[in-house]
Amino acid sequence: xxxxxxxxxxxxxxxxxxxxxxxxxxxxxxxxxxxxxxxxxxxxxxxxxxxxxxxxxxxxxxxxxxxxxxxxxxxxxxxxxxxxxxxxxxxxxxxxxxxxxxxxxxxxxxxxxxxxxxxxxxxxxxxxxxxxxxxxxxxxxxxxxxxxxxxxxxxxxxxxxxxxxxxxxxxxxxxxxxxxxxxxxxxxxxxxxxxxxxxxxxxxxxxxxxxxxxxxxxxxxxxxxxxxxxxxxxxxxxxxxxxxxxxxxxxxxxxxxxxxxxxxxxxxxxxxxxxxxxx
Amino acid sequence: xxxxxxxxxxxxxxxxxxxxxxxxxxxxxxxxxxxxxxxxxxxxxxxxxxxxxxxxxxxxxxxxxxxxxxxxxxxxxxxxxxxxxxxxxxxxxxxxxxxxxxxxxxxxxxxxxxxxxxxxxxxxxxxxxxxxxxxxxxxxxxxxxxxxxxxxxxxxxxxxxxxxxxxxxxxxxxxxxxxxxxxxxxxxxxxxxxxxxxxxxxxxxxxxxxxxxxxxxxxxxxxxxxxxxxxxxxxxxxxxxxxxxxxxxxxxxxxxxxxxxxxxxxxxxxxxxxxxxxxxxxxxxxxxxxxxxxxxxxxxxxxxxxxxxxxxxx
Numbered sequence: 001x002x003x004x005x006x007x008x009x010x011x012x013x014x015x016x017x018x019x020x021x022x023x024x025x026x027x028x029x030x031x032x033x034x035x036x037x038x039x040x041x042x043x044x045x046x047x048x049x050x051x052x053x054x055x056x057x058x059x060x061x062x063x064x065x066x067x068x069x070x071x072x073x074x075x076x077x078x079x080x081x082x083x084x085x086x087x088x089x090x091x092x093x094x095x096x097x098x099x100x101x102x103x104x105x106x107x108x109x110x111x112x113x114x115x116x117x118x119x120x121x122x123x124x125x126x127x128x129x130x131x132x133x134x135x136x137x138x139x140x141x142x143x144x145x146x147x148x149x150x151x152x153x154x155x156x157x158x159x160x161x162x163x164x165x166x167x168x169x170x171x172x173x174x175x176x177x178x179x180x181x182x183x184x185x186x187x188x189x190x191x192x193x194x195x196x197x198x199x200x201x202x203x204x205x206x207x208x209x210x211x212x213x214x215x216x217x218x219x220x221x222x223x224x225x226x227x228x229x230x231x232x233x234x235x236x237x238x239x240x241x242x243x244x245x246x247x248x249x250x251x252x253x254x255x256x257x258x259x260x261x262x263x264x265x266x267x268x269x270x271x272x273x274x275x276x277x278x279x
Numbered sequence: 280x281x282x283x284x285x286x287x288x289x290x291x292x293x294x295x296x297x298x299x300x301x302x303x304x305x306x307x308x309x310x311x312x313x314x315x316x317x318x319x320x321x322x323x324x325x326x327x328x329x330x331x332x333x334x335x336x337x338x339x340x341x342x343x344x345x346x347x348x349x350x351x352x353x354x355x356x357x358x359x360x361x362x363x364x365x366x367x368x369x370x371x372x373x374x375x376x377x378x379x380x381x382x383x384x385x386x387x388x389x390x391x392x393x394x395x396x397x398x399x400x401x402x403x404x405x406x407x408x409x410x411x412x413x414x415x416x417x418x419x420x421x422x423x424x425x426x427x428x429x430x431x432x433x434x435x436x437x438x439x440x441x442x443x444x445x446x447x448x449x450x451x452x453x454x455x456x457x458x459x460x461x462x463x464x465x466x467x468x469x470x471x472x473x474x475x476x477x478x479x480x481x482x483x484x485x486x487x488x489x490x491x492x493x494x495x496x497x498x499x500x501x502x503x504x505x506x507x508x509x510x511x512x513x514x515x516x517x518x519x520x521x522x523x524x525x526x527x528x529x530x531x532x533x534x535x536x537x538x539x540x541x542x543x544x545x546x547x548x549x550x551x552x553x554x555x556x557x558x559x560x561x562x563x564x565x566x567x568x569x570x571x572x573x574x575x576x577x578x579x580x581x582x583x584x585x586x587x588x589x590x591x592x593x
Contacts, residue, residue, distance in 0.1 A: 078551040084577035090550035134549035168328035169384040171415045193547040202547040251549045
């Protein structure tokens with residue numbers, strides 16, 4: 001937030017400085033002064049899309065509305081630079097530095113600029129979720145992947161660019177540990193790892209995540225996960241789309257809870273799944 | 280040529296054709312290096328398939344025998360196979376009569392069509408994988424090298440059983456393994472002491488793991504190959520060297536990779552944590568180490584999680 005304010009202040013300063021001068025000269029000075037300041041500001045936050053993607057304005061408006069938006073290096077999005085198996089690309093968000101710097105994180109939205117189903121997930125950390133998450137995604141083609149994290153009234157956006165190209169001996173489905181989903185359908189497995197700062201939950205649900213985009217194959221995918229405490233109170237919620245890979249595998253980071261957590265999931269056919277994880 | 284053999288054959292074998300122009304492929308001279316008597320290898324560039332290497336990334340080897348040439352692997356396109364055929368003709372007057380394909384990856388058998396008068400042979404396991412993956416691999420080669428391959432030119436070899444075999448009168452020992460690709464033919468030539476590892480061995484070029492049944496399986500098979508006491512080994516990628524050197528480097532890398540993936544997966548961390556590691560210095564001489572490591576994590580990480588977190592048998 002501090003840096004965001006700084007941008008505005010410096011621009012105003014530049015304008016003030018230029019005002020008494022003749023108009024063309026004023027414009028020149030304004031340019032000379034504003035350009036470097038904006039460039040400096042990109043080390044932390046910026047307003048220019050670092051990936052120059054033509055879809056950025058579209059999805060910014062669709063997913064983030066009219067709220068203020070900044071590109072922010074503290075929203076770290078990790079993924080390999082290329083997709084060895086475009087059906088299973090590991091993505092990881094870590095916005096803990098942003099979270100530590102101020103108000104609570106209230107909402108997290110992720111999307112792939114060039115996927116037919118752009119949105120990946122919407123995560124509400126609520127009372128117990130931390131601003132970290134990992135899951136595998138599908139990638140239709142090389143694209144920027146964005147994660148927008150809402151703190152106060154501002155969306156802080158991070159991202160990464162992934163090339164969608166495997167190697168010469170790569171064949172489809174190479175990273176799918178389970179091709180025969182019908183025999184394991186609905187199996188929800190999980191492990192809980194505790195350290196002094198957090199409880200890390202690793203969860204895997206056996207589910208085909210059919211997008212409905214393949215002819216004669218209806219949409220059949222998991223729509224939501226929720227985390228409950230031992231009293232059955234909802235403490236975090238994650239909605240996902242079919243751009244998340246088959247057999248969704250989630251890494252969730254939660255505030256330590258002595259009794260652990262219950263994770264529930266629901267698909268678009270009304271199937272419900274749940275598992276309890278204790279430390 | 281038919282009646283020439285008998286006493287004079289060894290002279291015949293080493294007599295190259297009249298001094299010849301260098302064989303060019305992809306605007307570079309294609310060369311063969313002698314690895315033993317009557318035995319040569321053609322080393323591919325230590326890169327991934329690309330437009331700049333036209334797909335010449337894997338090694339080939341050939342043995343000139345009195346009854347014809349035995350070719351081990353044929354490169355990644357019929358066009359490359361043609362250049363290879365011309366090159367072989369500079370080292371021996373014998374025609375290629377047998378092509379042995381070590382495994383089903385495109386850089387090892389897509390050149391077979393250039394040797395249509397030869398018998399094409401591979402393991403049953405390898406042939407099944409070729410049938411399974413052929414179309415996807417043809418697409419990969421076209422996408423990465425920018426030149427398309429006719430589907431009809433990529434045919435499947437006949438099946439040969441592992442064990443002691445003779446091609447013409449030339450004896451070879453074939454081993455059926457699976458560590459690298461699920462169907463790996465390893466060839467031992469006891470006459471010269473040369474061990475043809477196929478992609479069971481990578482040297483000075485990081486191992487590709489896309490189709491490995493498991494890294495442990497691969498390492499166990501490499502141990503068995505060490506025990507053969509061959510004098511020289513030809514890897515699938517990288518230069519020839521003593522067997523222990525090649526097998527040692529491949530297995531040390533696989534051992535490190537296996538341990539690293541196990542460590543990260545057992546802590547419940549995501550694949551990106553497995554990627555965020557410095558590759559040890561001892562592997563820094565291997566070409567493509569970052570690239571292949573990244574691929575391996577993406578290919579294998581779900582399996583390590585399945586085994587270590589979800590209790591799947593493996």
